[in-house]
Amino acid sequence: MSDEFDVIIVGAGLVGASFAQAMKDSGLKLALVEGVAPTAPAPEWTSRVYAISPGSIEFLSESGAWQQFDAARIAPVLGMHIYGDDGKSNLDFDAHQSGLSELAVIAEVRHMQYGLWQALQRQENLELFCPARCASMSLQEEIAVLRLEDGRELRAPLMVGADGRDSWVRSQAGMDAEPAPYRQMGVIANFETELPHGDAAWEWFRGDGVLAFLPLPGDREGQSKGPSGDTTPERHRISIVWTAFEERAAELMALQPDAFCQQVQEASLSALGELKLLSKPAAFPLRLLHLEHLVKPRVALIGDAAHNVHPLAGQGVNLGFQDARELAKVLKDRGPQPDCGDYFLLRRYERARKADILAMQMVTDGLQKLFNNRNPALKLARNLGLSITGSLPWLKNGLVQHAVGRHLN
Numbered sequence: 001m002s003d004e005f006d007v008i009i010v011g012a013g014l015v016g017a018s019f020a021q022a023m024k025d026s027g028l029k030l031a032l033v034e035g036v037a038p039t040a041p042a043p044e045w046t047s048r049v050y051a052i053s054p055g056s057i058e059f060l061s062e063s064g065a066w067q068q069f070d071a072a073r074i075a076p077v078l079g080m081h082i083y084g085d086d087g088k089s090n091l092d093f094d095a096h097q098s099g100l101s102e103l104a105v106i107a108e109v110r111h112m113q114y115g116l117w118q119a120l121q122r123q124e125n126l127e128l129f130c131p132a133r134c135a136s137m138s139l140q141e142e143i144a145v146l147r148l149e150d151g152r153e154l155r156a157p158l159m160v161g162a163d164g165r166d167s168w169v170r171s172q173a174g175m176d177a178e179p180a181p182y183r184q185m186g187v188i189a190n191f192e193t194e195l196p197h198g199d200a201a202w203e204w205f206r207g208d209g210v211l212a213f214l215p216l217p218g219d220r221e222g223q224s225k226g227p228s229g230d231t232t233p234e235r236h237r238i239s240i241v242w243t244a245f246e247e248r249a250a251e252l253m254a255l256q257p258d259a260f261c262q263q264v265q266e267a268s269l270s271a272l273g274e275l276k277l278l279s280k281p282a283a284f285p286l287r288l289l290h291l292e293h294l295v296k297p298r299v300a301l302i303g304d305a306a307h308n309v310h311p312l313a314g315q316g317v318n319l320g321f322q323d324a325r326e327l328a329k330v331l332k333d334r335g336p337q338p339d340c341g342d343y344f345l346l347r348r349y350e351r352a353r354k355a356d357i358l359a360m361q362m363v364t365d366g367l368q369k370l371f372n373n374r375n376p377a378l379k380l381a382r383n384l385g386l387s388i389t390g391s392l393p394w395l396k397n398g399l400v401q402h403a404v405g406r407h408l409n
């Protein structure tokens with residue numbers, strides 16, 4: 001027994017789910033296959049939070065996805081303070097000076113995923129297969145066939161792999177490339193801070209990695225929001241990402257909460273005063289994955305299935321959202337071409353995305369190499385680079401426009 005679709009999407013993470021939602025007015029019949037359904041987020045913030053760029057917010061707003069998220073769980077980033085490892089050089093960005101309402105926002109992954117998931121359940125041109133496990137995939141001349149472990153067979157002219165960094169679709173399609181491990185881990189945790197974060201993100205480029213503070217919305221202890229005149233002090237909260245070499249990350253992960261707070265406080269030069277740990281730290285391995293091709297006949301890859309980048313610029317999922325936006329655009333604007341898995345059509349998507357992905361991989365890879373190096377000449381050069389960039393408004397503005405995704409529109 002087989003079901004016929006126009007597009008089969010494997011993976012309903014943020015990228016796959018946002019692509020499916022962007023296709024709601026495409027007139028195409030979609031199948032979305034996901035292994036694990038997202039659960040309703042708890043009131044406490046988890047430490048899996050992402051910096052979402054204005055370009056991504058624009059994309060998510062076009063399909064109505066952004067409007068579904070609870071604004072109380074989204075923090076604006078109005079400024080950014082970046083410090084070098086000589087204790088002196090720094091670079092500051094300010095949204096208003098760059099003509100923007102914000103540089104980015106910080107949003108919780110589970111919260112966004114659940115919001116998207118609820119909307120997908122109401123989407124008329126979409127059939128959800130979840131929980132579902134993929135058994136095998138075959139690519140024929142005019143059709144891609146996906147067999148699920150429960151025996152169901154899905155057929156469509158296009159299969160979209162949105163199934164994350166260890167993509168099953170990528171490997172079944174023979175599109176795998178050797179990833180280059182950074183031998184670093186991204187250590188994440190949430191903290192309460194003594195001093196307010198000032199709606200700013202902070203980043204310290206250090207000899208032992210890059211430490212980033214991301215602002216979270218504040219609240220009042222014991223209640224969600226006090227009535228006006230409530231004197232309960234506001235709690236200031238942040239989420240951190242400390243990308244460190246594996247040995248250093250293991251040391252950090254083995255620390256008791258007080259010692260961990262102490263290390264983060266010292267590494268941040270006590271910029272936000274004393275810290276109190278709010279969540280159990282977690283660590284994620286980091287790697288670079290560059291694919292020569294994002295498409296082949298009947299297959300397109302988006303999100304982490306198509307590329308992995310170092311998270312020091314907080315751009316992984318933002319790149320994925322732009323993949324989803326571009327692929328949806330190519331499919332919706334295909335004119336008289338009836339075959340949405342046509343190779344030449346898919347090549348349009350690949351050509352539109354390749355330069356942006358490569359540029360982000362080069363910048364993040366170059367920055368992490370520049371700062372994870374003890375050569376004194378490089379140390380001088382990188383700190384000088386920060387100071388010079390800080391003194392050139394046109395360069396700073398160009399960097400901001402690139403980082404917020406405005407160059408893509």
Ligand SMILES: Cc1cc2nc3c(=O)[nH]c(=O)nc-3n(C[C@H](O)[C@H](O)[C@H](O)COP(=O)(O)OP(=O)(O)OC[C@H]3O[C@@H](n4cnc5c(N)ncnc54)[C@H](O)[C@@H]3O)c2cc1C
Nearest residue numbers: 011013014015035050051164186303304314315316317318
């Ligand atoms: C420490 C750290 C911090 C980061 N911070 C940021 C940040 O601030 N900003 C940013 O833009 N990016 C950030 N990133 C990058 C970001 O995590 C990824 O780019 C993003 O999660 C990729 O989303 P995705 O939807 O492509 O993949 P995923 O989130 O991995 O989703 C894949 C989905 O596919 C499903 N799936 C997998 N295999 C199958 C299968 N065989 N069958 C069915 N379903 C399947 C999974 O269950 C999952 O739901 C960070 C990464 C790390 C490690």
